[in-house]
Amino acid sequence: MTSKKTFFISDAHLGTPNHEESLIREKLLVKWLEQVRHQAKEIYIVGDLFDFWFEYSRVIPKGFVRILGKLAELSDAGVPIHFLTGNHDVWMKGYFEKELKIPVYHNPVVRIIEGKKFYIAHGDGLGPGDYGYKLLKIIFRNPFCRWLFKWLHPDIGIMIADFWSKRSRYVSAEGQIEPFEGEDKEWLILYSRSLLEKEHYDYLIFGHRHLALDIPLNDKSRFINLGDWLTCFTYAEFDGETFMIKRYSND
Numbered sequence: 001m002t003s004k005k006t007f008f009i010s011d012a013h014l015g016t017p018n019h020e021e022s023l024i025r026e027k028l029l030v031k032w033l034e035q036v037r038h039q040a041k042e043i044y045i046v047g048d049l050f051d052f053w054f055e056y057s058r059v060i061p062k063g064f065v066r067i068l069g070k071l072a073e074l075s076d077a078g079v080p081i082h083f084l085t086g087n088h089d090v091w092m093k094g095y096f097e098k099e100l101k102i103p104v105y106h107n108p109v110v111r112i113i114e115g116k117k118f119y120i121a122h123g124d125g126l127g128p129g130d131y132g133y134k135l136l137k138i139i140f141r142n143p144f145c146r147w148l149f150k151w152l153h154p155d156i157g158i159m160i161a162d163f164w165s166k167r168s169r170y171v172s173a174e175g176q177i178e179p180f181e182g183e184d185k186e187w188l189i190l191y192s193r194s195l196l197e198k199e200h201y202d203y204l205i206f207g208h209r210h211l212a213l214d215i216p217l218n219d220k221s222r223f224i225n226l227g228d229w230l231t232c233f234t235y236a237e238f239d240g241e242t243f244m245i246k247r248y249s250n251d
Contacts, residue, residue, distance in 0.1 A: 004041035006113050008236040010122065010207025011228035013088065014064055016051035022063075025229055030070045032235070032248050040079050042113075046207040046226055047086025047122030052158060054091040056150050061158065068100070075101045084109065086207060087124035091149075114240035116202040119195060123208035123225075126191045180211055189215065192223045203243060205236070212245050 012029055014022050036043070053061055075081055081102045085092055096102045108121035149157060183189050192204040196217060204217070205224045212227030212234040224245070227234030233248045 004239075005036075005039050006042045006044070006238045007036055007040055008044045008046055008120075008205055008224075008226055008238075009229070010046035010086070010226040011048045011210055011230065013048055013051040013228070013230055014067065015061070016230075019063070022051075026064065026067050028233070028248065028250060029229060030066050031250070033070050033074060036237075037074055037077070037079055040074075042080045042082065043074070044120060044205075045081065045083045046120060046205060047084050047124075048088045048207060049083070049086075050089045053089035054149070054154075054157060055093050055095050056154065059154060060095055061154075071102060072100045082109070084120060084122050086122040110201075113238060116238075117200065118203045118205060119192075119201045120205045123188050123206035126188060126206075128187060128190055180213070183215065188225065189217075189223055192217055192221075196221055203238075212247075214243075214245055 009029075012025060014026050014029075016022060033043075049067070050061070050064065071081060081100075083092075083096055083102050083104045085104060085106050090106070092104050092106075096104050108119060108126075111118045111120060152160070180186070186209070188206050188209060192206075195201065195204065201221055203222055203224055205226065207226050207228075209225045210228040210230065210232070211225050212232050213223065213225040215223040217223050222243070224236060224243070226236055227245065234245055235248060236243065236245045238244075
């Protein structure tokens with residue numbers, strides 16, 4: 001067993017619902033990063049760190065200086081950090097790589113960690129159904145559409161993005177996370193089972209769903225959803241033998 005651990009987090013959605021509440025969560029996240037920095041072999045941010053992120057040629061969204069500074073500090077100290085884009089921060093194109101030395105992945109990644117095989121993805125647009133969102137995802141990722149969007153003034157662009165971010169499939173009109181629908185109805189679980197029909201994975205790690213889930217798919221494979229930093233404040237750690245989802249406490 002390694003003396004260091006691999007950590008996974010997702011769905012902080014910094015920027016929502018307002019500056020004051022977001023800042024509280026941002027400070028907690030920075031505190032957590034500082035606490036795990038000496039234990040961390042690697043850190044995976046599995047999408048939607050921000051509720052909205054769009055990189056113009058010379059402009060990035062206002063704010064987030066604490067989390068960006070802490071990520072830069074850890075990266076400079078030699079802690080490998082990996083960023084997988086989610087549906088809220090898909091519009092990344094070089095800032096993290098150049099300024100923070102953090103690689104950004106726009107597609108699922110497969111990793112061998114301490115001899116175990118991991119499939120890691122944010123999870124949006126995967127699995128059966130949800131064809132409306134899948135079409136929208138194609139539009140969002142289209143280079144021509146992104147080129148058109150960048151000509152909007154940032155105040156207008158962010159206003160539009162805030163509108164769309166509140167239309168997340170898994171958040172109700174009251175702002176509550178939709179409950180677990182059962183293994184036979186959860187698209188990411190169905191998607192994971194289809195992957196296992198073709199190839200073995202020990203752990204299939206996702207964000208997006210905003211629920212902390214650890215579900216065995218067979219005798220050797222587990223489905224993991226990381227929860228979020230809106231209501232769950234959960235993260236996962238793997239020490240080479242044991243994989244655990246934990247809840248962060250400010251105490």
